[in-house]
Amino acid sequence: MSTFTRRSTLGLMGGALATPFLVRSARAGTAVSVGALRFVSHAPSYIAQERGYFAEAGLDVEFDFFEAAQPMAVAIASGDTGYAMTAISGGLISLAEKGVTKVIGGALSEEKGISGQKILASNAAFEAGLKTPADLDGRSFGMTQAGSSFHYMGSRIAAAEGVSLKYKPLQKTGAVIGAIKSGQIDAWSIVPHIAKPLADAGAVQIIGEVADYIPDYQVTTVFTSAKTAENETEQTRAFLQALSRGAADFNAALIDQTADEAEREAVIALLASYVYPDRSLEDARDPIVNGAMRINADMALNRNSVMDQLDWFKSEDLVKSSISYETLVDESYVDILS
Incomplete structure (x- = not known):
């Protein structure tokens, strides 16, 4: 596979996790960069970092912060960033077609009964x-x-x-x-x-x-470079396991509300430090609580939603019509919701 720099990648773009959660399969202290937006939807990454889930999985994580999805895809493809969690974009699909990115899980989802986008x-x-x-x-x-x-x-x-x-x-x-x-x-x-x-x-x-218009929409996915997905399987599974622990804590505290009040407040405070670093906890609390949406358990993926998105990108001539679902998604890492 060719080496892709960030510059060359920009040119190319054109338009079942098992319990227990903890696995120590990655090499201890493996340095990993994780792409993130300062959104509540990135809660699993922040929780996994602050609660030591990444460290327990043998990963030394640092965050790369972005302001949009497509630049994040560029960074993954070029190798500047190791893993990321964001929406499917035309750029991400095109890079998958070039053989340099792969979706390896699902994250944020629209769910009936939970206030969404x-x-x-x-x-x-x-x-x-x-x-x-x-x-x-x-x-x-x-x-x-x-x-x-x-x-x-x-x-x-x-x-x-x-x-x-x-x-x-x-x-x-x-x-x-x-x-x-x-x-x-x-x-x-x-x-x-x-x-x-x-x-x-x-x-x-x-x-x-x-x-009301896109029920069960798979809003964001977890992805990495095709090279990492192929060659760093133990590291990637360890990353997903740690991310799943973060998602479980988030859902328990803010979606299912099965956690106690102390845990709920701890999760809110943790997220506030990342999503609203310039605000007081008092000012950050309501936006975080009111902005919580379901993160798929075990980072499972809604296949039907991803296929619908892929079909739309093709219909708008934003990506090549020849790109298949299998080109975009590596299901060897993925639990499928539908």
Whole structure:
């Protein structure tokens, strides 16, 4: 397999885990970099790090922080970052087609009964008549890049409502937030830990739920380089085992609420230090609690959702029509939900 630098990778992009959780299969102290966004959805990584689950699995983890999904895929493919957890994007799929990335698990999911990603309207657009997703025709819709998860969500919403959107790529999540707050874009969809505080502050209006349009959506996946998936199987399984322990703690504390109050508060405080490092715990608590969505147990993958996403990317000519599910996913690491 060829060696891919970050520069060459950018050119290429164009458009069952068993219990017990703990395995000591990786070499002790193996240095591993993990890509992350400062989102509640990255909770398994943060919990596994702070509670020593990575260390117990023989991994010495450092985080690489990003502001969008596609640059994270570039870093994985180039070898600058070892593992990551983020949405499927056109860039990730294209890199898989080139033989340099592989999805090895599932993470964040939409689930009926759990408040998920929100469809937002700017205040200006709302006052001008954008009250529901059915009113989106001709409106501008924010996204980071073409072929991002925001592009996919917008397209699925638009198709269901029979409307047309004008997509505005703004590169970074922070830029999209600024654009919708200022009325430079009319609409957006985003995870609840961002959406709800914006709405509570009166900066935007919530006009719908993504789950109503994409039920059981596999929002994010775990992925690595194809080279790592093929050659570092023990390390990769150890990483997934540790990540699964973090996911179990998160779900128990904030989704299923089977943990006691002390544990719940401990998890909230831990996440606040990563997701909102510049805020007090008091200010961070509500966004974290209100933004919690299910992380798949054992990092299992919703195959049907991934296949639907892949089919959409193909239909929009954002990736080659020849790319198969097997090209994207290495199921030797994956429990399948459906």
